[in-house]
């Protein structure tokens with residue numbers, strides 16, 4: 033019999049009090065139980081970052097965390113980043129710079145950028161590249177993503193290139 | 194607003210809002226009531242006879258509804274091997290689930306269907322399969338030698354052959370001042386779209402109607418495959434392609450696992466979903482490249498190319514998928530590159546090995562063809578002591594020679610290759626780069642300058658269909674056979690129609706990806722959508738306008754010549770007429786059209802690069818990477834640049850890090866993102882690129898394909914720069930990928 037754990041998780045502002053199987057990953061809880069399918073799964077080795085969410089404000093790969101471990105935590109997924117019908121500045125910058133093609137890496141990439149800019153509001157190009165190292169994109173070549181982030185980094189004007 | 198002209202503008206994509214907010218629906222995001230989940234039992238060994246399969250424990254496992262093995266699929270037609278590549282094929286039909294023998298590690302042997310994915314995966318581990326191992330052959334040369342034969346009824350491992358020759362090759366070689374030889378190899382690559390493969394099948398027994406959602410490049414080819422395998426009429430099958438998380442050629446055909454999923458849904462009468470893991474994608478999705486080329490180029494004393502003789506060997510893998518011969522044959526047709534070579538003999542042999550099959554991956558033969566031609570150009574320059582730009586200028590097909598039929602039977606419609614090369618070298622500042630190289634070498638640095646010129650035939654498949662209708666209030670609905678998986682068709686097609694019909698793009702809805710709502714089409718592959726799909730849409734829109742004017746004339750008595758279509762309405766017969774009012778069926782006015790091409794449309798381009806190699810670590814650094822592309826008329830520069838930038842990184846990955854490897858027993862060594870070198874943001878080179886817009890004469894839009902340019906030009910330019918960097922050390926040629934290990938060894942040996 034699989035063990036279950038009772039958890040209280042605030043997801044996109046809404047408190048969820050529920051029992052989850054001990055072996056259930058956070059990504060599966062979000063997608064399968066809550067229907068928040070904006071969070072993607074791209075690998076089984078915690079390498080791609082498609083499953084990135086904000087856990088207590090910080091970018092975390094939700095395939096590396098058991099749902100039970102998130103007890104008492106606050107999760108923001110791509111669906112909860114901006115009020116319905118509007119775009120967060122990072123989402124807008126992605127659209128303006130054509131920083132997405134197939135869009136599969138995009139939710140995770142956007143949340144990774146939100147977290148990066150919170151930590152380093154004046155991120156340099158090198159900071160941006162390093163900061164996104166854990167999020168793979170097979171379509172864009174990263175250049176437009178870096179451009180989108182640069183357009184938001186307050187210190188961007190001082191960066192060469 | 195018609196004067197504005199939407200076409201050619203960097204219009205932001207309409208697709209994005211949904212994808213950016215997590216509202217996109219990819220295959221695994223779709224849930225149907227009563228849906229079951231399928232897990233696949235795969236062979237752990239590369240070559241074995243199948244003994245007994247005991248499914249009892251799996252079938253009894255909690256939540257399991259069905260277990261299928263090879264015996265259950267015996268009644269189905271196998272996947273057809275026929276392809277329209279022009280090759281002579283010998284490969285036997287492809288099984289859906291293995292029976293009697295397994296031929297690659299990862300081959301599907303059984304499937305388990307259960308109430309939850311976890312239950313299916315758990316039960317799959319309980320399926321007990323007896324394997325009597327056989328020796329495996331993984332190297333194509335060894336496979337050709339034929340010690341181990343994969344397919345019982347064959348006497349060798351040859352899966353297909355193709356040969357093209359013209360001109361007097363022997364006389365050219367006899368009279369040549371020099372014969373330049375090259376043995377080249379491009380390793381197998383994983384397409385690795387970020388979304389793995391999957392499908393969701395549902396069967397309505399009452400209506401005998403099958404609905405299949407598939408992560409695919411288009412809906413129509415999968416529907417044809419399903420109809421053939423299950424012996425059903427296409428009309429009884431609906432295929433829907435939802436949002437697709439990338440494909441790069443790797444979702445051109447339905448996977449064998451998808452047919453098993455459909456069979457399960459037919460048997461159970463409940464929806465069944467199969468979504469593979471990343472590990473399964475690496476193991477069992479067909480791979481790209483895997484080509485060896487053994488080439489000889491006959492050259493005159495002045496550096497003119499006289500004849501090419503090339504033997505290409507394609508590492509087909511265990512089975513010949515319908516798409517398997519396509520890339521290697523395509524490489525054969527492009528082996529003469531952009532050069533005027535009067536005689537050629539090119540032979541392609543596809544060989545069975547105990548590895549997953551190969552098929553199209555971004556470029557699908559174009560990068561291989563460019564690699565062959567460009568390596569030969571560089572090697573000729575080295576042999577004759579000529580400048581590499583100069584040897585190219587002496588041999589490039591000139592614009593006045595177009596259309597040009599190559600010695601391998603390809604007709605290039607148009608292009609200005611010398612201008613593209615010159616422009617790329619200008620962007621690089623070639624002379625300054627060479628001067629800098631002399632100084633760098635004096636300082637003991639390893640510094641290389643490279644260039645490549647390449648061709649990109651597009652519009653493959655040569656036809657596409659489209660339908661356009663106008664509804665009351667001016668809403669336009671257009672349906673087109675080609676389907677997007679990241680290329681931004683919705684936006685680009687709406688731009689085209691907005692100009693043609695004089696309505697804003699926001700009033701246009703583009704439908705694609707559903708056989709129930711979209712005319713029969715071919716799909717998105719080989720850089721064809723803008724060319725054929727876009728042209729078909731324009732023809733349909735023109736047909737619609739003509740029909741509307743004819744009907745308005747009949748109704749009003751005003752001659753057609755005095756009527757005009759402006760801003761979505763008919764003017765000239767009193768108050769402007771809303772086209773739907775003219776329709777007899779009322780509601781909407783529609784027209785459809787098919788666009789056909791006589792032959793592929795060629796785009797072309799040139800890259801130039803400066804690289805340096807750190808002697809102590811072997812790490813390659815790209816100091817400059819520039820490109821000039823002739824993509825014909827550019828519909829949306831934002832999207833076109835995106836295609837180039839993305840393709841460039843894939844090409845760069847191919848050049849410096851990507852390579853599928855197997856051990857001698859046929860076990861995959863690169864089975865995850867940890868071991869297979871997809872590049873990350875820290876490694877992406879900065880590209881400076883430019884479009885030289887020469888409209889194609891072959892289609893009403895003047896467009897050419899742009900989807901494969903980066904993947905095609907970049908491996909060749911990096912090879913050119915790396916071998917140039919290493920040339921003072923006596924290196925003549927190196928095969929990619931140029932990993933730090935490879936480069937460090939190359940530096941250390943000398």
Ligand code: FES
Nearest residue numbers: 074080081083095
């Ligand atoms: S799915 Fe979590 S890192 Fe790939």
Ligand code: FES
Nearest residue numbers: 133137169170171
């Ligand atoms: S946009 Fe396709 S993987 Fe990033």
